[in-house]
Amino acid sequence: MKLSSKSRYAVMALADIASFNKNKPVSLRDISLRQNISLVFLEQIFSKLKKNNIVKSIRGTNGGYVLSNDPNQIKLSSIFLAVDEKVKQVQCKKESKKGCNGKSSKCITHYLWDELELYINDFFNKKNLGDLLKKNLETRTET
Amino acid sequence: MKLSSKSRYAVMALADIASFNKNKPVSLRDISLRQNISLVFLEQIFSKLKKNNIVKSIRGTNGGYVLSNDPNQIKLSSIFLAVDEKVKQVQCKKESKKGCNGKSSKCITHYLWDELELYINDFFNKKNLGDLLKKNLETRTET
DNA sequence: CTAATCTTGACTATTTTTGTCGGGTATATA
DNA sequence: TATATACCCGACAAAAATAGTCAAGATTAG
Ligand code: FES
Ligand code: FES
Numbered sequence: 428m429k430l431s432s433k434s435r436y437a438v439m440a441l442a443d444i445a446s447f448n449k450n451k452p453v454s455l456r457d458i459s460l461r462q463n464i465s466l467v468f469l470e471q472i473f474s475k476l477k478k479n480n481i482v483k484s485i486r487g488t489n490g491g492y493v494l495s496n497d498p499n500q501i502k503l504s505s506i507f508l509a510v511d512e513k514v515k516q517v518q519c520k521k522e523s524k525k526g527c528n529g530k531s532s533k534c535i536t537h538y539l540w541d542e543l544e545l546y547i548n549d550f551f552n553k554k555n556l557g558d559l560l561k562k563n564l565e566t567r568t569e570t
Numbered sequence: 571m572k573l574s575s576k577s578r579y580a581v582m583a584l585a586d587i588a589s590f591n592k593n594k595p596v597s598l599r600d601i602s603l604r605q606n607i608s609l610v611f612l613e614q615i616f617s618k619l620k621k622n623n624i625v626k627s628i629r630g631t632n633g634g635y636v637l638s639n640d641p642n643q644i645k646l647s648s649i650f651l652a653v654d655e656k657v658k659q660v661q662c663k664k665e666s667k668k669g670c671n672g673k674s675s676k677c678i679t680h681y682l683w684d685e686l687e688l689y690i691n692d693f694f695n696k697k698n699l700g701d702l703l704k705k706n707l708e709t710r711t712e713t
Numbered sequence: 714c715t716a717a718t719c720t721t722g723a724c725t726a727t728t729t730t731t732g733t734c735g736g737g738t739a740t741a742t743a
Numbered sequence: 744t745a746t747a748t749a750c751c752c753g754a755c756a757a758a759a760a761t762a763g764t765c766a767a768g769a770t771t772a773g
Contacts, residue, residue, distance in 0.1 A: 463671035487740025630771025
């Protein structure tokens with residue numbers, strides 16, 4: 428049970444931008460080098476982040492990406508929504524009366540998975556990019 | 571981000587045994603029919619559950635499986651351990667000083683994923699089969 | 714004996730993940 | 744205006760993980 432690389436990279440890259448944020452656009456090339464992520468893969472990811480208005484792009488020489496909002500406003504859940512990371516533990520359609528096994532009622536584990544799903548989503552709703560930067564700074568200086 | 575079918579089936583099947591627990595062994599065939607899970611796949615899963623002492627097997631006619639412990643003693647985390655479900659969010663070796671990206675220090679997202687990992691494992695450590703049965707009963711009768 | 718049941722290891726099909734490739738288009742700056 | 748630097752986009756492909764199947768056997772109640 429883990430996050431996809433796509434999602435991890437998305438958060439990594441955004442955190443990179445946020446920490447280098449001198450109001451100048453950050454190029455994917457730089458992120459790629461600093462974070463060791465394939466440039467072309469990053470392009471894919473940022474296409475989605477842009478469509479979902481998490482970042483703004485500036486084209487041309489000295490271009491790159493900037494965050495659309497303050498890091499404290501960017502929740503993990505928004506990022507994951509943008510890159511199609513879904514926390515899906517329940518295997519049935521929630522609205523339907525039917526269960527995941529094709530039976531006419533919910534399976535015995537349904538409510539457990541539902542609870543787990545809420546539990547995890549809660550984490551992603553509470554955490555934002557700002558928290559990440561702060562935490563990171565704390566832990567690093569604490570050495 | 572989701573659990574594997576193997577893990578879901580394991581919990582489902584164990585819950586099935588627990589709720590039919592009249593001290594009689596429950597055959598995989600019955601579970602397969604009731605829960606709509608491939609019999610052969612269940613065999614694979616139960617092989618692991620047995621090795622990890624979650625269930626005991628009784629061979630021969632009228633054989634089947636019984637739980638090794640009281641449902642309240644069987645934590646989700648034990649079940650997942652048995653079927654190799656791993657909650658792995660951090661992508662580096664935790665003990666090492668090195669990061670997931672081959673760099674010499676931990677990446678900027680490391681502490682976030684570490685926190686998430688603990689958070690999720692906490693859920694699995696707190697929940698047991700008994701909780702599941704109780705919850706399920708409540709929710710169903712509440713209609 | 715024989716039918717029901719567990720036991721085991723190898724094998725395979727499908728899906729998902731993790732990217733690459735090859736072509737664009739826009740723009741700052743010399 | 745030329746050029747290099749960047750973003751933009753859709754199709755494709757390798758690799759890994761998942762979700763099983765298949766075949767052959769061992770054990771035991773009745
Ligand atoms: S997960 Fe919803 S019915 Fe099984
Ligand atoms: S996850 Fe540990 S260093 Fe990146």
